[in-house]
Structure formats: C-alpha cells, structure tokens
Amino acid sequence: MADNPQQTPAPTKDNGARKDFMEPEDYFMAAAVLSARRSRDPSTQVGACIVNQDKKVVGVGYNKMPNGCEDHMPWSRSKGEDAAAAVYANGGDLTVATAAKVAATAAETKLDTKYIYVCHAELNAILNKNSADLKGCSIYVTLFPCNECAKLIIQAGMKEVIYLSDKYNTSPETQAAKLMFKQAKIPFRKFLPKETEVVLQLQSV
Numbered sequence: 001m002a003d004n005p006q007q008t009p010a011p012t013k014d015n016g017a018r019k020d021f022m023e024p025e026d027y028f029m030a031a032a033v034l035s036a037r038r039s040r041d042p043s044t045q046v047g048a049c050i051v052n053q054d055k056k057v058v059g060v061g062y063n064k065m066p067n068g069c070e071d072h073m074p075w076s077r078s079k080g081e082d083a084a085a086a087v088y089a090n091g092g093d094l095t096v097a098t099a100a101k102v103a104a105t106a107a108e109t110k111l112d113t114k115y116i117y118v119c120h121a122e123l124n125a126i127l128n129k130n131s132a133d134l135k136g137c138s139i140y141v142t143l144f145p146c147n148e149c150a151k152l153i154i155q156a157g158m159k160e161v162i163y164l165s166d167k168y169n170t171s172p173e174t175q176a177a178k179l180m181f182k183q184a185k186i187p188f189r190k191f192l193p194k195e196t197e198v199v200l201q202l203q204s205v
C-alpha cells in the first residue's frame with residue numbers, strides 16, 4: 001500500500017458493516033418510483049430523480065398539473081374514450097359507444113385532455129433542483145422522456161438518462177427524444193435493478 005498511495009487500501013478485515021444495503025442505482029430509481037406514487041394521473045404515474053456527479057440527489061419530480069390548477073384540469077386521455085367509457089358504464093351497447101367515440105373524437109379539442117396541461121416528471125424534477133445547475137447530472141426516470149423533456153435534459157447539460165419503461169417507444173415523441181439524445185451524445189440505458197422489489201414499512205419498526 002505504501003508503495004502506491006493512489007491505490008485504495010483493501011479492507012484488512014470484516015469491520016462488521018452491513019452487507020445487504022441498497023445499491024446507489026437501485027436507490028435512485030426507487031426514489032423516482034416513489035415520487036411517481038405522488039401523481040394523480042389515473043393512467044400513468046411518472047417519477048424522475050436527478051443525481052449529481054457526487055451521487056447526491058439534487059431534484060425529484062412527478063407528473064402533475066401546474067400549481068393551483070390541480071382541482072380544475074381534466075385527466076382524460078381523450079374525450080372520445082371518456083364518452084365511450086361513460087356509455088359502457090351505463091350498460092350501453094357497442095354501436096352507441098362507437099358512435100359516441102367517433103362523434104366526440106371529431107369534435108375533440110386538445111383542451112379537454114390532460115396532455116396540454118400536465119407538467120411532466122422530468123420538468124418538475126428540473127424545476128425542483130436544489131443546486132445551481134444540473135451539468136453532468138444523471139436523470140433516473142420511470143418512463144422514457146418525451147421530446148420536450150429531452151430538450152430540457154440536453155439544455156441543462158445532463159450527461160445520461162436511465163429509464164425503467166419505454167412503453168411509448170414507437171411514438172414520435174419518444175423517437176424524436178432518442179434522435180436528439182443521440183445527436184447530443186447523451187447516452188440512455190434501460191435500468192437493470194439489483195433488487196427487483198423494495199418494501200417500505202411506514203409504521204414504526
């Protein structure tokens with residue numbers, strides 16, 4: 001050891017430290033998954049956790065309506081789907097449901113769906129940051145970023161994206177995001193957990 005001061009000394013004996021502690025990456029993705037649980041979105045809860053080069057969490061976020069708008073904005077995915085669901089719920093037949101869906105879709109305006117209002121998890125994590133900037137940070141996300149979030153991630157100077165789900169991989173938003181990450185040389189990779197499940201005890205232990 002004295003020969004090479006750069007080398008980290010190997011532990012000489014077992015110091016009694018716990019061996020089954022959570023790996024850093026599992027912890028960061030778990031923080032994203034837990035943040036997602038805060039979302040009121042009825043179909044997809046998304047969480048994000050930003051980590052700096054010292055492996056410190058510097059921001060978390062989840063998909064939510066803008067502050068003050070939570071109780072007023074629609075969570076519908078499409079007006080047509082809602083109309084059809086309502087007809088089904090009332091015991092209506094498929095023909096009526098289909099007709100309702102077609103009519104509603106034709107008349108649909110974006111103002112009736114969540115997409116135009118909701119703030120994505122990544123945006124909120126970025127805005128919640130507790131550091132001056134996010135240069136060189138990694139972002140752990142439960143769903144692959146869309147094109148708009150990709151722009152934010154790139155412009156913030158983040159260095160990598162680690163994602164859990166890529167369920168919208170054929171959408172133009174995801175494809176555009178991947179194209180931009182590749183051009184900007186920001187690697188993205190699917191998260192591979194060491195632990196596949198984290199159980200939290202919220203009562204006193």
Ligand SMILES: Nc1ccn([C@H]2C[C@H](O)[C@@H](COP(=O)(O)O)O2)c(=O)n1
Pocket residue numbers: 041043044045046062063077114118119120121122143144145146149
């Ligand atoms: N990277 C992403 C992608 C989507 N979101 C949000 C936006 C919506 O609230 C929800 C997706 O809803 P769906 O189309 O699955 O009903 O997820 C996000 O925060 N970050």
